[in-house]
Amino acid sequence: xxxxxxxxxxxxxxxxxxxxxxxxxxxxxxxxxxxxxxxxxxxxxxxxxxxxxxxxxxxxxxxxxxxxxxxxxxxxxxxxxxxxxxxxxxxxxxxxxxxxxxxxxxxxxxxxxxxxxxxxxxxxxxxxxxxxxxxxxxxxxxxxxxxxxxxxxxxxxxxxxxxxxxxxxxxxxxxxxxxxxxxxxxxxxxxxxxxxxxxxxxxxxxxxxxxxxxxxxxxxxxxxxxxxxxxxxxxxxxxxxxxxxxxxxxxxxxxxxxxxxxxxxxxxxxxxxxxxxxxxxxxxxxxxxxxxxxxxxxxxxxxxxxxxxxxxxxxxxxxxxxxxxxxxxxxxxxxxxxxxxxxxxxxxxxxxxxxxxxxxxxxxxxxxxxxxxxxxxxxxxx
Numbered sequence: 001x002x003x004x005x006x007x008x009x010x011x012x013x014x015x016x017x018x019x020x021x022x023x024x025x026x027x028x029x030x031x032x033x034x035x036x037x038x039x040x041x042x043x044x045x046x047x048x049x050x051x052x053x054x055x056x057x058x059x060x061x062x063x064x065x066x067x068x069x070x071x072x073x074x075x076x077x078x079x080x081x082x083x084x085x086x087x088x089x090x091x092x093x094x095x096x097x098x099x100x101x102x103x104x105x106x107x108x109x110x111x112x113x114x115x116x117x118x119x120x121x122x123x124x125x126x127x128x129x130x131x132x133x134x135x136x137x138x139x140x141x142x143x144x145x146x147x148x149x150x151x152x153x154x155x156x157x158x159x160x161x162x163x164x165x166x167x168x169x170x171x172x173x174x175x176x177x178x179x180x181x182x183x184x185x186x187x188x189x190x191x192x193x194x195x196x197x198x199x200x201x202x203x204x205x206x207x208x209x210x211x212x213x214x215x216x217x218x219x220x221x222x223x224x225x226x227x228x229x230x231x232x233x234x235x236x237x238x239x240x241x242x243x244x245x246x247x248x249x250x251x252x253x254x255x256x257x258x259x260x261x262x263x264x265x266x267x268x269x270x271x272x273x274x275x276x277x278x279x280x281x282x283x284x285x286x287x288x289x290x291x292x293x294x295x296x297x298x299x300x301x302x303x304x305x306x307x308x309x310x311x312x313x314x315x316x317x318x319x320x321x322x323x324x325x326x327x328x329x330x331x332x333x334x335x336x337x338x339x340x341x342x343x344x345x346x347x348x349x350x351x352x353x354x355x356x357x358x359x360x361x362x363x364x365x366x367x368x369x370x371x372x373x374x375x376x377x378x379x380x381x382x
Contacts, residue, residue: 017074019049027053030074033082034060036189037252038090063091063244085224085254087232088177088189088210092241106250106268106284107241111199113163116273119156120164128215134226137217138166141230145238148266148282150274164237168211175203179210190224190254193233207233219256228259240268263304288378293322293368301331302364304379311380312364316348320371324350325364332365348375 017026024047031047034040034056044052054072061068061078068075092107120142125131135155142153156162172178180189193207194200209215209229216223228249235250243250248264266282275281281302283289289302304310316322323344325332343350348371354362366377 016068016076016079017049019054019072022049022074024048030057030082036088036090038093060091065244065246081253083188085188085190086252087229087236087242087254088179088192089236089242089252091252106243106245106248106264106271108239108268108272109195109199109241111196112239112272113196116150117152117154118164119154119160119162120166121156121158121160121162123158123165123167126168126209126211126215128223129217129226133217134215137226138230141227141234144231144261145234145269146276148261148276149269149272150276151238151269162205164205164207166207166209168209170211173208175206175208177208179208179212191229191233193236195236196239199239205237207237209233219259224254225256225259228254228256231259231261235265235269238269239272240265243268266303283377283379288376293366293372293375295372296368296370299334299365299367302366302377302379304362304364310352310354310362312343312352312354313378313380314343314348314350314366314375315378316350316375317371317373318348320348320373321369322348322350322371322375323365323367323369324352325367326352326354327363327365329360329363331363334365334367344369348373 017030022030027049028047030049031040031044031053034053037060039056039060040053042052044050044056057074057078058072060066064081066075066077066081068078122135125134128134129137139153139155146152153164170179175194177192189210190213191207191209194203194205197204200206207230209226214223215226217226219225232249240250242252243264245251245262245264247258247262249258249261250265250268251258263282263284267284267287270282281289281300283302283304293300304312310326312324312326314322314324323334323342325334325342343352364377364379366375
């Protein structure tokens with residue numbers, strides 16, 4: 001029997017939900033999704049667009065940078081986002097959301113694996129793709145996370161114990177987080193993954209894909225790309241929650257062209273497990289970091305991933321002479337003059353501007369030409 005290719009949309013009777021005139025049926029649908037995604041908690045009146053529902057709508061809109069003319073109104077932009085396929089994990093809790101800043105949209109859940117070598121196994125597979133190919137796809141997703149962190153992942157046999165398990169399910173499947181199957185008022189969710197212990201409870205390390213979806217390998221055509229979703233869900237397995245950064249793989253909503261780790265994802269995972277090897281520290285555009293150079297020839301490497309114009313600003317101690325080097329794609333080698341841009345005035349304050357940079361990773365070297373002291377390094381995309 002062929003799969004249904006598209007779930008039902010989360011449909012309202014109008015283009016927006018106004019608290020004063022919204023129908024009971026529409027409000028039920030809205031409350032169902034707000035509860036599922038972690039915004040509607042505590043006491044509220046089912047079917048009534050009450051104050052709790054209005055506040056939940058406002059929190060959802062704030063997290064996803066939606067600003068309707070009237071506060072608490074579920075406008076067309078909000079409805080369109082609610083209709084978009086997404087991860088079924090809830091968004092960060094109000095406590096977590098309150099500490100999210102503009103400089104670091106990524107959110108960790110306060111739990112991480114206590115070892116850096118993790119095993120995984122498959123409990124079943126989807127009929128949508130050849131079994132060998134779907135294993136390759138998910139392995140590629142694990143490898144992408146290990147490329148930028150100190151983690152490694154080892155596949156084990158189905159009958160052996162493992163830290164992580166992977167399965168495809170439909171509807172209710174025993175973990176208390178049923179899939180929506182046909183969509184509609186219960187959402188349009190694709191997969192979920194439980195956090196490391198203890199945050200993930202008895203299901204810690206479990207990754208479940210919705211078998212009702214049609215899973216595909218390459219971009220284009222109908223279906224959901226398995227690589228994109230597995231890359232996102234592995235982030236949850238490792239301790240990352242949803243990000244406010246629309247470019248991040250940890251953004252909750254699916255997009256076919258959102259298919260790689262961005263600076264926000266890299267900074268988040270390295271805050272938990274460190275970088276792949278002693279080397280550049282990942283920083284996000286708009287983030288300021290501080291450091292200290294103790295003596296002449298001391299240096300620190302950084303990296304930033306971006307898609308727009310790049311400004312790199314170094315604010316160093318008065319009377320000292322620090323230099324700033326930037327290189328695309330590879331670490332800076334000052335000795336062999338392998339860098340794209342450099343700021344080396346006679347002070348410790350330097351600025352490098354790169355017009356129209358290529359999307360990708362830039363490596364930054366802060367070097368003491370003469371002197372010592374603390375500095376601030378800021379990367380800005382304009």
